[in-house]
Amino acid sequence: MTNEGVHADEHPVPGTRRPGGRTARTRAAVRDAVLSGLSDHGYPGLTIEYVAEHSGVHKTTLYRRWGGLEGLVADALDLAGEDTWTPPDTGSLEGDLRALAHEVVDAFADESKAAAPTAFIAASFQSQRAADALRAFYSERFSRCEAVIARAVERGEADRDTDAAALVRAVSAPLMLRLFVTREPIDAALADQSAAVVLAATRAGAFSSR
Template sequence: MSETSEDSGAPAPGSRRPGGRTARTRTAVRDAVLTGLTEHGYPALTVEYVAEHSGVHKTTLYRRWGGVEGMVADALDLAGEDAWTPPDTGSLAGDLRALAREVVEGFSDPAHAAAPTAFVGAAFQSPRAADALRSFYAERFRRCEEVVTRAMDRGEAPAATDAGAVVRAVSAPLFLRLFVTREPVDESVADQAADAALAAVNAGVFGRRTERPGQASAPGAAVGTSAAGS
């Protein structure tokens, strides 16, 4: 294995975004990271493993990514650069159900679930991976807000509905089952999550609220109080 010419210099780890041979190197490293995370998990992933499976010299890996944390974070960054767009079924109910079903399908199919599940696991053990995962989902949710914006334009949702809160409400109960309680999920669970979010939209739960200066927060609204802090 030898270093390639495009790797000369010392940019910030994982910060390059050019095309050509450097892009191919980045993709090769991403694929090796995914394989390593899937097969062995984050604690067992090493620079040596990525070097062997990507064909990129470990000196280059250290120079460009700084180590395993940087490579995992950049793999997530690369995943977030795709062209994915949210569904457009023609109705808010249909769009929310389609979004929920995508979550279930993505994490239930063994052929597709291993990599994203491994990324979530890495985020629990690496602060940098956690930051990258947060950025990845922030971008995903930002794209998903379009389904709520369209619904407001069609008059299906109250004006000034908090689109970000709506799309997070759809996936939150699914992620709870997948990663916290480890309960099974299927299409019926996905539809239930979507329908619950839709009912909340129709009830005005997700209307944007502006608290007036000096106005007291609702009881229990602050994290760390009452039962949450006991």
């Protein structure tokens, strides 16, 4: 699973992904400004003035359309969730789980890439709207990951009653625990271990829903 949708530089030309005209371009420009503000200053340092200056959208428009900072952050997350990311499809459950785990390590190994998603998580401690948007973002992102399990079931690599939602979260969990709670380093070996643990548990039927 990746957080790529929350990186400001994903869509270098605002509005190219959703050619919806001026409104879509404005929304993308505002989203980019929010992401760069979060990356540079974090949620506590983000201001409407910063977003206005970096998006070229007037403060009064920002207040009118987004209500304020909480609304801006929530909408940036909503928009991040509209990207076209799909989970890896390597041909085996083992390969897919390993690739998912490595995507997490790769996404957060680079501090500049990690800054915006980290700031969203930080914001969710201070803003209920950010927390709600983050829940929706991850819920949708993990449900895309469930395609990996559906394919594994088709190949006979996992039971038909496998709890796919729990399984895909279990791959990222040891990595995200270290990134955001215990503040410990993560690396490729840890990604491999997490994938191996989840694969072994899947084979043993530990993710079967009762």
